[in-house]
Amino acid sequence: MESARTGDVVVAGSRRITGEQLLQRASALARALADQGIEPGKTVAYLHGNSAESVIARLAVQSLGACYVGLRPFFSTGEKLKFLLEGQPELFVFDPDQRDEAASLCSRAGISHALSIGDCDFGENVLDLAEEKPDAPLECSDRDGDISMVTFSSGSTGEPKGIAHTFASASGFLDNARHMYGPGPWRFLVAIPLSDLGGEIVQWTLAGGGTAVLVDDFHAGEVAAILGRERITHFFGSPSMVHALVHDPGLQDAELPDLRLVAYGGAPSSPSRIADAVAALGPVLMHNYGMQEAGFISFLDRTDHVRTERYLLNSVGRPLPGVEIAIRNAEGRELPAGSIGEVCLRSPTIMAGYWRRPDLTSQVLRAGWFHTGDLGRTDDEGYLYLVDRVKDIIIVDAYNVYPQQVEQVLTAHPGVAQAVVVGLPDPDTGESVYAAVVPSVPVPAGRTAEFTAELTAAVRETLGSVHQPTRVDLLSSMPLTPRGKPDKAAIRGQAAGAAGALRS
């Protein structure tokens, strides 16, 4: 933070916290946590939602030079238990509204001492302990090489893993955010979990003297209303959030003169939908490509979104300063521009490693290069295009099918809200293409076959018959991972178990 200020810096529902209050509360809380033995090198696991207290508590932990481990409520209790047993944090804290799960975790993990951030009938209320502490600003004791935070991967390609970053990479994140999102102060609407990227965004916003407006769960109507009411300048969402927002009736007549940036990323997006979003919101769209292990990698700027070459909307943009990208084949040889291979990179913001799992770290971090598991290519101007995840390629009769290309054709159909394509085992062709589709409006039972036939025909005409799904199922909602990404494992499982009544 640049200085204690009298304006609101955190807004959560009806709660508004000024810069001065934030600094005072974080400083007093840090002193109370220091009394519990928290210091550089120690780890605090914290179970919380998008609460104002979590902003204060995370600042308190990190200002002591200790490591914050964000336990996102949406992970299963079993997964959180595994993180706690593997990670052995020195302290466990929780928001009072997470009380029941906190109690269950403590009993199963054998944690005898837990602190609640507020009044609760379980654990000790650490805010009471902080009341007695001086609230003068603390001198931060972080050291560049120490671990500052652990977040968790989505588990879309296997079990979720803890990802550890140092204080040095956290300051690299801030440099990148400033480079992409422009100078502060921002009024940033944060509707993604504070236990990972959302929490980072809050800290970058505070560091620039801005205001973070917190929303616990994304609902397009609510977010559309807050954009105008809170004079929001910046918003970050997944492509599906941006799509829902653009189509929300609340946004149609909204005047949003303050909105400067709507960043999207984290999952593949549909170029036709992004073009719609630019038409609706103006030249404020920015595409971010990154992963928790590597931080931000590249971005497609606002000006790129309004260039006449519309194919650029297929791109995840150009690398951030300091990020070096190499496209490599399976043998590790670097490929020229235009060739498809694995995206590998060197960057100041690459993780220190998977949390207490050096065995997993050495699989992805080799000779200073991080192997993303994403397939991509670059063009002559240095724009990067992602083709798919290496593990998601479907091989049909020895032909490579990239599910993302099929998904793009499907989502360009006006009747499709969401589409996810995976490979299923096939006795004749090795694998076959399967599409799970959530229609934008319910399809009457009598029209299902006609609708799915329209979709498969669109794929055949655009990409050729190898890409054509041999089966399309219509779902009422897409199975998601705890981080809100399509859960491909669950989709495959459902497909294998389904009766196939909706086969195209």
Ligand code: AMP
């Ligand atoms: P996570 O670390 O859970 O955010 O997942 C990172 C993965 O999400 C990346 O390796 C990509 O496969 C995918 N991803 C992230 N950003 C984008 C993007 N802008 N476009 C397509 N895929 C993305």
